[in-house]
Amino acid sequence: MNRRNFLKTGLGAAAVGALPMSLVEIAWGAKDEERFTFAYISDSHITHVRGNEFVRNWDRGLIRAVAECNLLDPRPDFVVYGGDIAQLGKPEEIDHGLEILSGLRDKVYYVMGEHDYYVDLGDYWRKRLGPDWYAFDHKGVHFIVLNSILTYSEWTHKKWESGMARMKEMARLDNPNGSPFMVGEEQRKWLAQDLAKVDRDTPIVVCSHSPLQKIYKGWNFWTEDAEEIHKLLAPFKKVTVIYGHVHQIQYNQIGNISFYAVMATAWPWPYPNTYALAESHLPKLTVPMNRADPFFERDATGWQLIDVHSGRVDTHYFLPDNTNRSVVFDEKRGHPVDTRYQAVAARIPPQQHY
Amino acid sequence: MRRFQLLAAAAIAAIGLQGVAAAPPLGLPPVPIPPDNPQSQDKIKLGDRLFNDKRFSADGKVACATCHKREKGFTDQKPVSEGFRNLRGTRNAPTIVNAAYMKTLFWDGREPDLEGQAKQPFVNPVEGGLPDHGPMLEVIRKDPEYVQAFKSVFGVEAGDITIDHVAKAIAAFERTVISGNSPFDRWRYGGEPDALDEAQKRGFEVFVGKGRCVSCHVIEQTQALFTDNRFHNIGVGFKKIRGREFQVAREFLRAKRAGADVDKTVLTKPEASELGRFAVTENLTQVGAFKTPTLRNVAVTFPYMHDGSLETLEDVVDFYNNGGRLREDDPVSPFLSGGIRPLDLSDEEKKDLVAFLKALTSPEYAQIAQNR
Numbered sequence: 001m002n003r004r005n006f007l008k009t010g011l012g013a014a015a016v017g018a019l020p021m022s023l024v025e026i027a028w029g030a031k032d033e034e035r036f037t038f039a040y041i042s043d044s045h046i047t048h049v050r051g052n053e054f055v056r057n058w059d060r061g062l063i064r065a066v067a068e069c070n071l072l073d074p075r076p077d078f079v080v081y082g083g084d085i086a087q088l089g090k091p092e093e094i095d096h097g098l099e100i101l102s103g104l105r106d107k108v109y110y111v112m113g114e115h116d117y118y119v120d121l122g123d124y125w126r127k128r129l130g131p132d133w134y135a136f137d138h139k140g141v142h143f144i145v146l147n148s149i150l151t152y153s154e155w156t157h158k159k160w161e162s163g164m165a166r167m168k169e170m171a172r173l174d175n176p177n178g179s180p181f182m183v184g185e186e187q188r189k190w191l192a193q194d195l196a197k198v199d200r201d202t203p204i205v206v207c208s209h210s211p212l213q214k215i216y217k218g219w220n221f222w223t224e225d226a227e228e229i230h231k232l233l234a235p236f237k238k239v240t241v242i243y244g245h246v247h248q249i250q251y252n253q254i255g256n257i258s259f260y261a262v263m264a265t266a267w268p269w270p271y272p273n274t275y276a277l278a279e280s281h282l283p284k285l286t287v288p289m290n291r292a293d294p295f296f297e298r299d300a301t302g303w304q305l306i307d308v309h310s311g312r313v314d315t316h317y318f319l320p321d322n323t324n325r326s327v328v329f330d331e332k333r334g335h336p337v338d339t340r341y342q343a344v345a346a347r348i349p350p351q352q353h354y
Numbered sequence: 355m356r357r358f359q360l361l362a363a364a365a366i367a368a369i370g371l372q373g374v375a376a377a378p379p380l381g382l383p384p385v386p387i388p389p390d391n392p393q394s395q396d397k398i399k400l401g402d403r404l405f406n407d408k409r410f411s412a413d414g415k416v417a418c419a420t421c422h423k424r425e426k427g428f429t430d431q432k433p434v435s436e437g438f439r440n441l442r443g444t445r446n447a448p449t450i451v452n453a454a455y456m457k458t459l460f461w462d463g464r465e466p467d468l469e470g471q472a473k474q475p476f477v478n479p480v481e482g483g484l485p486d487h488g489p490m491l492e493v494i495r496k497d498p499e500y501v502q503a504f505k506s507v508f509g510v511e512a513g514d515i516t517i518d519h520v521a522k523a524i525a526a527f528e529r530t531v532i533s534g535n536s537p538f539d540r541w542r543y544g545g546e547p548d549a550l551d552e553a554q555k556r557g558f559e560v561f562v563g564k565g566r567c568v569s570c571h572v573i574e575q576t577q578a579l580f581t582d583n584r585f586h587n588i589g590v591g592f593k594k595i596r597g598r599e600f601q602v603a604r605e606f607l608r609a610k611r612a613g614a615d616v617d618k619t620v621l622t623k624p625e626a627s628e629l630g631r632f633a634v635t636e637n638l639t640q641v642g643a644f645k646t647p648t649l650r651n652v653a654v655t656f657p658y659m660h661d662g663s664l665e666t667l668e669d670v671v672d673f674y675n676n677g678g679r680l681r682e683d684d685p686v687s688p689f690l691s692g693g694i695r696p697l698d699l700s701d702e703e704k705k706d707l708v709a710f711l712k713a714l715t716s717p718e719y720a721q722i723a724q725n726r
Contacts (some may be wrong), residue, residue, distance in 0.1 A: 067688035072653065073604045105600075222442040295569040298692030320639040321692060342711075 034311070039069045040108070040304040042082025042244035043264030045115060045238050046097040048090050058296050060098070061265035064302040066103045068318060072305065077138065079106050080243030080306075083113025083149070083209035089166050091124045098128060109136070113244065114149040114181065114211040114220070116189050119167040122147075123157070133187055141203045141308060144194065148183050148208035148223050150241075155179035176216040181210040182224035183311055192232055193318070203238040203311025211243045213252065215258060219269070221246050233257055238311040240329075247301075249317060251327045252336030258316045260327060260336060268292050268300035296321040370691055378532065379716070381539030382552060383577045385454045387411065391469060391522045400503045401527025404520055409491040410476050410486045413438040414474040418524065421447040427654035427719050428531060428708075433662030433713055437475075438483035444620065444627035446662035449655045449714075452648050459581040461644045461660045462463030462633045468525035474580050474617045481621070487517040494520070518576035533651065533716035543576065550713050557710025560703045565674070567707075569693060570646045578716070580650055584708050585631040585643035588694050589678025590659045595628045599641065603629060607636065630660070641689045653723040667708045675699045 014062060044062040047055040070077065081101060086093035094116065112132040117124045122132055132147040150156075151170075156179075160166040169177055183191070199205070206212065212229050215221035223229070233239045239257045247269040250261035291302035298320040306316040313338075314328035326339045368712040387393055404410075421435040422428040430436070435447045443462050450717070458465035459471035469600045476482035476490055478665040479574050484490060494500045495512040504515050506522065538558075541551035550558070562568045571580040595602045609619060616634060620627045630638035644660045664673055664680070673680050676688060677696035680701045699707070 055697065058694075060686075060692070063688045064690070067599070068641065071600055071603050071641065073600070073607070103436070182405055295694070296692040301692075318639050324637060324639065 020284075034140055035138065035307075035309045037072075037074075037076045037305055037307050039076045039079045040073065040100075040242065040262050040306055040315075041069065041079060041265060042081060042098075042111075042262045043064045043084045043086055043113070043133075043247055043266055043290040045087045045091045045264070046095055046100075047087040048092045048096070054093070055087075056097055058266045059096075061298060061301055062097065062100045062156075063103075064298065064320065065265045065318075066353045068069060068098060069303060070105050072323075074307065076106060079104055079108045080145075080207050080242070081108055082207065082242070082246065083111040084115040085110075085113070085125075088120035088164065089116050089124070089250055090173065093127060094124055109145060109207070111145055111207050111209050111244070112147045112149060114170050115167075117147075117149055118156075119163040119325050120168040121163075133190065135181050135229045139308075140309060141205055144191065144197050144204065144206045146183055146187060146206060146208045146229075147190070149181045149220075149245075150184045150187070150211060151179040151182060151224075167324055171301045176222070180217060180222050182223040183218050184225070185213075188225065188228060188232065192231070195232055198236070199235055202349070203308075203314065204233065204236050204240070206239070206241045206309070208234070208241065210245045210257065211250070211261065212241045212257075213254060215246070216249070219246075237315075240313045242306070242313070242315075249325060249338075251336040251338070252313075253346050258313065260313065262304050262315070263300075263302040263319070265301055265303060265318060289323060293321065314331070355387040361381050366614075369418075379539075381534035381536065381578055382452070382532060383455070383579075384475055385532055386468075387529065391525060392630060393526050394502065394507065396529050397507045397526040399527075400507055401485065401525065401610045403500075403609035404524050406526055407493075409493045410482055411438045416482055418472075421481075422450045423720065426516035426631070427451060427651050427722055429655045431654075431656060433657050435481070437478070437481035441483070443478075443479040443480045444622070444624050445660050446657065448647055449533045449651060450528050451533050451719075452531075452650055453560075454532060455579050455646075455648075456581070458645065460617075462631050463585060463622065463633050464620075465646050468528050469518070469521040470530075472521040472524040474590070478621055479618055487520075490520070491515060491517065504697050507696050518725070532671075533718050536650065537713040538710070539578070542573075542578070551709070553706050553709040554713045555710075556703075557706035560699065560707045561710055564699060564703065565697060566693070567674075567693075571649050581646040583646065585640055585645055586691040586693060587630065587642040587687060587689045588659075588664060588674075588692050589627075590642075590644070590662045590673075592689065594684070595625050596685070598625070598641075602626060603632065605639070605696070606633060626652075627661075642687060643689075643691070649711060650714050651716055651719050651723075653715045654719045654726070657680045663664075667711050671699070671704045671707050 046062065047053060047058055054263050082157060085097035110129045112122055112218060116122065126132060127284060133145060135142065135144045137143070149341050169175060197338055208223070211221055212223050213226050214223070234256060236256065241259045242262060243259070244262050244264070246261045247264035248271065249263065250259070250262060252259040299320070299322055302317050302319040304318065305316040307316065312329040312331070314326060317325045319325065325341070327336050328339055329335070330337045366397040406420040408415055408420070410417065416438045421430040423430060430447045432447070434445055435443050437443060448461065453468065459465040459468060465471040465474065473487070477484050477486055493514055494504070501512045504510055504519055508519050513552060537549045537554070562573065570582045570584065570586060572578070572582050573580070579714060602625045606619065606629055610616065620633050626633065628642060631643040632638070652667065658670050664670050669680060674694070674699045676682050676684070678690050678694040679685070712723065
């Protein structure tokens with residue numbers, strides 16, 4: 001490596017890694033007061049073993065994300081936690097996860113994940129954190145938090161042996177006895193009422209646990225009533241959906257809605273096969289996920305800094321033991337793009353075997 | 355001069371330093387030579403003299419060799435180095451031996467090559483202590499033997515000698531400080547099944563297996579540099595800034611934005627030093643991450659870690675065995691690398707692992723290891 005390249009790569013890494021510090025200004029014509037950042041941490045899957053013992057690996061992921069997030073300077077305006085604090089929704093797991101998250105220096109907004117929910121239908125989570133769907137306004141942006149991991153009432157209220165039996169069923173992948181996620185009628189009604197009060201020029205950011213789009217049903221990378229949500233959001237000029245659950249970087253544009261997935265702090269999922277094979281125009285696979293180095297437990301996990309400007313969102317992924325990435329909204333093309341890996345020649349070839 | 359040449363010649367003969375085009379020793383690849391700084395016998399000799407010249411420091415007592423002593427495996431065997439007027443830095447002097455293979459230099463990789471590295475210590479306020487390179491260039495330009503040597507090596511007149519020439523000569527010398535041919539190399543690459551004893555062989559299995567060492571301290575099919583040239587937070591030193599990371603990082607970055615030099619800051623400010631690779635890249639995922647050092651000759655390059663905080667190889671093994679802490683009840687760094695976790699090694703496995711590490715000593719340094 002020659003000196004010029006060395007300096008180039010060093011600076012490149014700096015620009016991505018320390019974006020808020022690096023005085024990067026993109027000229028969108030945004031007024032200063034409209035620009036702000038928030039952090040996004042998700043999918044920690046804190047797992048209780050016995051007594052005071054929890055799975056060390058998942059603990060470390062959340063601890064590290066909190067520690068790194070706390071170094072952001074300037075501070076983000078708030079943090080969103082994207083769901084799945086717990087693995088099996090046990091109070092011990094939610095308590096332990098919230099104890100780690102209490103180390104964050106900023107206000108946290110919480111999203112419900114299915115791993116927080118199906119053991120007691122979210123009772124303990126709500127007891128600790130309040131309602132699981134709500135809206136708030138911040139610096140001219142209307143934020144909506146949805147509980148998108150509900151499902152058909154017949155499934156939820158089957159004669160389960162126990163809440164835990166239901167939880168474990170929902171936690172399985174490719175489970176023929178599972179059931180697809182949805183936002184559901186009651187919440188859609190609330191959403192319609194909430195949106196009725198919002199000016200159509202107001203930028204909207206929706207935080208959900210599952211993707212509000214249909215990617216792969218077998219793993220519930222899926223929201224059954226996604227199209228109906230899209231319809232409710234259709235009148236608005238600038239809409240962004242940020243979701244967890246998939247433990248990988250995804251981005252997409254459907255109509256007026258830009259989608260960004262966030263990483264887990266616990267473990268990565270590979271891209272499901274049908275993701276690439278689907279004929280549907282949504283969503284398009286752009287960059288296959290590079291497989292985690294199994295030695296480094298944090299590889300292919302991470303957390304995010306979301307930069308909001310002119311009502312659009314840039315997502316900066318902090319990826320330990322890997323190269324940080326940024327997926328930003330491209331005004332010209334009208335959809336999100338990966339700043340590093342969009343060009344075919346710049347991609348890291350994925351491993352095809354798992 | 356004559357006496358110096360004789361000494362140098364004797365030293366080269368005794369220590370087995372590599373000449374211009376010598377084949378690499380067993381276990382090592384050819385030394386990478388940058389195209390803009392080819393090796394020559396004269397350049398190496400000049401670099402050796404510069405490396406040992408104490409006049410390039412504020413008190414005339416500190417040379418490169420002060421902290422990189424040949425008889426100490428090209429380290430100083432101190433926790434952190436002492437510069438002019440015995441001022442202390444923040445970091446342990448890494449060995450020069452096989453530094454030629456490193457893809458970045460310094461614990462935080464802030465320089466890309468030996469040439470870049472060599473320029474820094476002269477002007478660091480706790481090392482050479484010079485205000486800039488001017489005074490040492492003055493010394494060189496007034497020393498007829500140096501003037502002659504620079505002329506023959508670089509074709510420059512006295513007035514045209516620059517710090518870049520000095521750095522190139524020192525780097526050329528350092529590219530000859532290469533050592534392989536350890537008992538491990540003879541066993542692994544030399545076809546000598548008896549070069550390791552049974553404990554060392556068992557230790558090798560721990561090294562590549564349960565101990566998880568080899569994932570960063572890399573061994574390959576035909577060679578072993580024992581480093582991945584990457585940066586990892588293994589849990590060393592974080593207690594010094596625990597709870598103050600935000601302030602330390604912020605102060606450091608603000609000073610850096612205002613023009614503060616990274617080399618000077620990290621060696622003079624113990625708290626900033628603990629930011630590790632972050633100080634260079636500003637990447638939040640690299641807080642407290644330091645470069646993987648080679649393990650060759652590790653038996654003589656004590657004490658260990660970037661701050662020299664671990665005295666013995668037994669301590670180092672305990673540190674890793676406990677998942678990035680010396681004692682089981684010590685706190686774990688929140689920034690800990692995902693590669694570090696408790697290993698659950700038995701006492702026997704730990705002993706074997708230490709035995710294996712002692713098999714990485716090259717013959718040039720075997721006597722030093724025995725004298726410890």
